[in-house]
Every structure is written in C-alpha cells, then in structure tokens.
Amino acid sequence: MIPALGLLVGLAVGLFLHPDVPLALQPYLPIAVIAAMDAVFGGVRAVLDGIFNDKVFVVSFLSNVVVAAFIVFLGDQLGVGSQLSTGVVVVLGIRIFSNVASIRRHLFRA
Amino acid sequence: MSQPSPPVNPSARKRLLLMARPRATKANAFAALLAVLLGFAVATQVRQNQSLGLASLRQSELVTILDNATLLSARLDQNARELQATRDQLVNGSTGDAAALKAAQERVDALGILAGTARAHGPGIRMTIGDRGGKVTPPLLLDAIEELRDAGAEAIQVGNVRVVASSHFDQVATGVEIDNTPVTQPYTILAIGDPPTMSSAMEIPGGLSENVRQLGASITITQAKDLTVGALHSLHAPRYARPVAPPGATPTP
Numbered sequence: 224m225i226p227a228l229g230l231l232v233g234l235a236v237g238l239f240l241h242p243d244v245p246l247a248l249q250p251y252l253p254i255a256v257i258a259a260m261d262a263v264f265g266g267v268r269a270v271l272d273g274i275f276n277d278k279v280f281v282v283s284f285l286s287n288v289v290v291a292a293f294i295v296f297l298g299d300q301l302g303v304g305s306q307l308s309t310g311v312v313v314v315l316g317i318r319i320f321s322n323v324a325s326i327r328r329h330l331f332r333a
Numbered sequence: 334m335s336q337p338s339p340p341v342n343p344s345a346r347k348r349l350l351l352m353a354r355p356r357a358t359k360a361n362a363f364a365a366l367l368a369v370l371l372g373f374a375v376a377t378q379v380r381q382n383q384s385l386g387l388a389s390l391r392q393s394e395l396v397t398i399l400d401n402a403t404l405l406s407a408r409l410d411q412n413a414r415e416l417q418a419t420r421d422q423l424v425n426g427s428t429g430d431a432a433a434l435k436a437a438q439e440r441v442d443a444l445g446i447l448a449g450t451a452r453a454h455g456p457g458i459r460m461t462i463g464d465r466g467g468k469v470t471p472p473l474l475l476d477a478i479e480e481l482r483d484a485g486a487e488a489i490q491v492g493n494v495r496v497v498a499s500s501h502f503d504q505v506a507t508g509v510e511i512d513n514t515p516v517t518q519p520y521t522i523l524a525i526g527d528p529p530t531m532s533s534a535m536e537i538p539g540g541l542s543e544n545v546r547q548l549g550a551s552i553t554i555t556q557a558k559d560l561t562v563g564a565l566h567s568l569h570a571p572r573y574a575r576p577v578a579p580p581g582a583t584p585t586p
Contacts (some may be wrong), residue, residue, distance in 0.1 A: 233372025
C-alpha cells in the first residue's frame with residue numbers, strides 16, 4: 224500500500240516539477256524504467272505466490288535497473304546501442320507479460 | 334521469478350491484502366522510496382519524450398529522419414514553385430483582363446456619346462431660338478450645329494432629338510423636322526462642351542446670333558455648369574455599308 228502511494232507521489236512530483244533529464248542519462252532512463260516495472264510486477268507476483276521478501280524485492284529492483292542501464296551503456300560503447308536497447312526492451316517485455324499472466328491466474332483463476 | 338507458476342491458491346487475494354497493509358519496516362520504506370523514484374522516472378521520461386523529439390535519438394535514426402525531411406522539403410519546394418507560377422499566371426491574367434475591360438468600357442462610353450446612344454452630362458450652353466415669323470430654316474439650324482461642333486461641342490440635342498452624324502434636317506409645312514421628328518418652337522439647343530468658347534462662337538459678328546436677329550427672330554444663350562443631354566438616337570444596323578478589314582488583319586468568315 225505504501226509503495227503504491229509512493230508511486231502516485233512520484234508521478235505527481237515528476238508531472239509538476241517536470242525536470243530535465245541530464246543528457247548523459249537520456250538513453251538509460253527509459254530502459255531503467257522498463258526494468259523497474261519488471262521488478263515491480265515480479266514483486267506482486269511473488270506476493271501472490273507467497274514467497275515475497277522485502278529484501279529480495281529491493282535488491283532485484285536495484286539490480287534490474289543497474290543491469291539494464293549497463294547493458295545499454297555497453298551497447299552504446301560497442302556501437303550497437305539501439306539494437307541492444309531493443310533487445311533489453313523485448314526481454315523485459317516478455318518477463319512483464321509472463322508475470323502479469325501469473326498474477327492474473329492468481330487473482331481471476333483464469 | 335521464472336519458476337513455474339504454483340497451483341491456484343485460494344488465499345492469494347487475502348495474502349495480497351495482508352501485504353498491502355502498511356507495515357513500518359525498513360524494507361517497506363525502502364520499497365516505497367523505490368516506488369517514488371520509479372513514478373518520478375516514468376513521469377520525467379514521458380515528459381522528456383514529448384518535449385524533446387530529436388535530442389534522444391541515435392545517429393542512424395537522425396539520418397533517416399533527415400533524409401525524409403529533405404525529400405519532403407524538395408517535394409514541397411516543387412509544389413510551392415508550381416503554385417507560385419500558377420498564381421503569377423492568374424494575377425497577370427486578371428489584371429490584363431481588368432485593363433482590357435476598362436479600356437473597352439471607356440471605348441463604349443466614348444462611342445455611345447458620339448453615336449447618341451448614351452445620355453451625356455457636363456458643362457455646356459442652352460440656346461433658345463424664338464421664331465414667330467417662321468423665318469428660321471433648316472440650313473440655319475444646320476449652320477448653328479456646325480458652328481457648335483466647330484467650337485468643340487461633344488453632344489448636341491435640338492428639342493428632344495439627339496443630333497448625330499447621320500442626322501438630317503427637313504422643312505415641312507408645320508415647321509422643321511430633324512430625323513423625321515418635328516421640332517417645336519422655340520427651338521431649344523443643348524450642347525455640351527466648353528461654355529465660354531461655344532457662346533462666344535455663337536456671338537461673334539457675322540455669326541449665328543446676328544443672322545438670327547437679322548431674320549427677326551430672338552435668340553438667348555445661357556451657359557450652364559452642368560446640363561444633361563438626355564435624348565437618345567436609336568441605331569440601325571447598316572444595310573449596305575460594311576467595314577473594310579484593316580490591312581494585315583485576316584478577314585473574318
């Protein structure tokens with residue numbers, strides 16, 4: 224409940240302050256957001272599975288974000304940044320979909 | 334998290350509710366902080382994406398966009414040139430048409446006044462000849478007309494008959510006829526032209542006024558700033574005369 228409220232608060236702050244993203248972070252922010260969303264959905268699924276652990280959630284969230292950003296950074300250095308971003312987005316998208324499917328099965332039994 | 338999904342658990346919702354209840358643990362606070370960061374990042378990224386179209390794109394995408402823009406710009410330039418040419422054409426055409434129309438209208442006006450098919454107004458003189466003895470003859474009236482024309486009269490009316498190039502004067506038993514229309518006494522002659530010139534031409538020694546007075550008739554001449562020659566001459570298409578084509582022009586069939 225508190226994290227959900229936190230999400231709303233963060234959205235509101237971002238909308239009202241509309242900060243500028245530093246140029247160096249611009250390629251990584253969208254990927255990091257996708258990775259964080261994957262962690263969030265994974266956490267919800269873990270809650271429903273009965274295996275949720277606060278520490279695991281926090282660590283997976285942070286590691287997801289860092290690894291995703293690092294992969295994109297690496298791709299940029301290697302000259303295949305756009306392809307690697309696409310790959311990361313695809314992989315994370317698949318994971319999000321499978322997590323959502325699992326959550327759905329728990330909640331709606333369908 | 335990629336483990337196979339467990340069997341459907343009837344207490345899943347209950348567990349979700351339990352988990353959603355606020356708990357004052359350090360990990361929960363940290364999770365909330367992460368959620369705040371996530372929301373902030375999402376909002377920032379969305380806004381960034383809306384406000385900055387090109388800045389976040391990569392080189393190859395920028396090149397593609399540039400190519401597209403160049404192509405589009407070339408096509409639009411082409412369009413603009415064509416439309417400009419069309420516009421120039423139309424503008425020239427319409428001004429040419431307007432000028433031609435104006436010239437034609439001026440010609441129609443001039444010819445209408447000359448041929449007597451248009452009413453005319455302007456400065457001129459009004460001349461009244463009272464002839465109780467019936468001494469004034471058509472030649473005398475014709476003399477008056479000729480004198481007026483010599484003095485620059487542009488439109489002339491006698492009684493209510495417009496005097497034009499083809500007008501003819503006849504002596505009949507009842508008096509004088511112009512173009513087969515009887516003109517009643519006193520003869521009123523309206524002439525548009527320069528009033529002082531025309532009236533002095535009438536009054537010169539040995540001129541019209543003196544001739545008329547010698548015959549025992551009366552004549553009065555008044556100058557007017559604006560009088561109207563309102564009588565019209567009706568045109569008939571010529572039965573015999575045909576225009577000669579100007580040299581170099583192709584004869585019309």
